[in-house]
Amino acid sequence: MKEIKEKTADLVLDILKGSVNDYHSGEEIAKQLFVSRATVWKAIRALKERGYEIDAVTNRGYRLLHSLDDPDAGKIAKYMQEYVHTYHLPDAVLFPGYADAVHAYSEVGSTNAVVSTLSGPEKMPVIAVADRQTGGRGRRGRSFHSPSGSGIYMSVLLYPDNTFNPSTGFTCMMAVAACFAIRNVLKLQPEIKWVNDLFLNGKKVAGILTEGNVSVEDNTISSIVIGIGINVYRPKDGFPEEIRKTAGCLLDKESEKKDLRNRLIAGILCEFFHIYRQNDNSFVKDYRDLSMLIHEHVRITDFSDGSYRYAYVEGIDDQCHLCVRYDNGKKESLSSGEVSVVKY
Numbered sequence: 001m002k003e004i005k006e007k008t009a010d011l012v013l014d015i016l017k018g019s020v021n022d023y024h025s026g027e028e029i030a031k032q033l034f035v036s037r038a039t040v041w042k043a044i045r046a047l048k049e050r051g052y053e054i055d056a057v058t059n060r061g062y063r064l065l066h067s068l069d070d071p072d073a074g075k076i077a078k079y080m081q082e083y084v085h086t087y088h089l090p091d092a093v094l095f096p097g098y099a100d101a102v103h104a105y106s107e108v109g110s111t112n113a114v115v116s117t118l119s120g121p122e123k124m125p126v127i128a129v130a131d132r133q134t135g136g137r138g139r140r141g142r143s144f145h146s147p148s149g150s151g152i153y154m155s156v157l158l159y160p161d162n163t164f165n166p167s168t169g170f171t172c173m174m175a176v177a178a179c180f181a182i183r184n185v186l187k188l189q190p191e192i193k194w195v196n197d198l199f200l201n202g203k204k205v206a207g208i209l210t211e212g213n214v215s216v217e218d219n220t221i222s223s224i225v226i227g228i229g230i231n232v233y234r235p236k237d238g239f240p241e242e243i244r245k246t247a248g249c250l251l252d253k254e255s256e257k258k259d260l261r262n263r264l265i266a267g268i269l270c271e272f273f274h275i276y277r278q279n280d281n282s283f284v285k286d287y288r289d290l291s292m293l294i295h296e297h298v299r300i301t302d303f304s305d306g307s308y309r310y311a312y313v314e315g316i317d318d319q320c321h322l323c324v325r326y327d328n329g330k331k332e333s334l335s336s337g338e339v340s341v342v343k344y
Helices: 002-018 028-033 037-049 072-087 111-115 169-186 261-274 284-288
Strands: 055-056 059-067 102-105 127-130 151-158 192-193 197-199 201-212 220-230 296-302 306-317 323-324 331-334 338-341
Touching: 002 028, 002 037, 002 059, 028 037, 028 059, 037 055, 037 296, 059 151, 059 197, 072 102, 072 261, 102 111, 102 220, 111 127, 111 151, 169 192, 169 197, 169 201, 169 220, 169 261, 169 284, 220 261
Parallel strands: 102 127
Antiparallel strands: 055 059, 127 151, 151 220, 192 197, 197 201, 201 220, 296 306, 296 338, 306 323, 323 331
16 A cells, blocks of 8 residues: 555656646646545655655645755755765865855756856865756767756866866766765765766766866966766656667666755765865776776777777776777777777
C-alpha cells in the first residue's frame, strides 16, 4: 500500500513539474490519474513531507513553488560549510565571501556565459549554477543537453595567479574534484576519460568546458571559467537520440535524500577549491588514479582535420598531457584531441 501511495505522489509531482508556473486543480489531477480528489490531497501532503514546497489556493489548485533540490545559493553555502567539516578539509577552502559568491538561476542560456558577466570583491571567485540551460555548450561548439530537474550545470570564474597550463590543468582539477564529491556524497566511483569527461558504468555522465578570457592590453589570460555539466538523474523525456547510446546518469531515479543536487554542488566546490588553493600539480596523481585510459588502446581523433590514429596509453604526465605510444614505437605527449577506448 505504501508503494502505491508513493507512486501516486510521484505521478502528481510529474504533473506539477510539467508547468511549474501554473496551478492544477485537484479535480484536474484526479481525472488525469484516474484517482479520487482525496487521493490527490494525500499525495500533495506526502510531497510536502518529502520537502517539496507546494502552494495550495482555494478554487485554483496546486502549484510547485520549489523543487526538492533546485539550485539554491543559501543551501549550497550551508552545505559547503558542512562538507568542509565532515570531510576534514582546511577551513581556507571557504574563501572570504564564499556565501555570497554563488548565484543560482532557474534557467540560463549558458552558465559559462552568465558567470563571465559577474564579479566578486577583490577578484574573488564567482559561481553560477542553474536548473536548466537553453544553450549549454561542450567542447568544439557542441551542445550539452541541460533539461530542468535532472542535472547540475555550474561554472566557476577564477582570476588565477599561477602559471599551471590553463588548457588542461583547470579542467583536470575540476574532474578530480567532481569525482571526489560524487564518491563522498553518492558513494559512487566515476572515472575520468581524458581530458574532460566523467564516466560511470561505461556511460558519459559529465563534461567539463574550460575557457580563458584574454586581456587585450597584454594578450595574457585575465580570468578562467570552468564549466561542468553532470547528469544526476535520467531526464524525464530521456536523452536525445544522438547521445542515447553514450550518455548516462549518476542515479536512475530521483533520490529521496533532500537537496541532493545542492549537496553535490557544495561538495564539488569544496573539493575544487581545496585542490586549487594548493597552487601546485599534486592533484595529478589523483587524476592518474581516476583515469580510465591508462594501459588502454585508444583511437585519437585530430580536431584540425578529423583524421585518426591508434595508440597505447602509457600514462599522464605532470602537465596532464596524455602520454601515448604508437605502433611504430614513436611516443608523444598529447595536450588536446578526441580520445576513445578501442578493442585492439
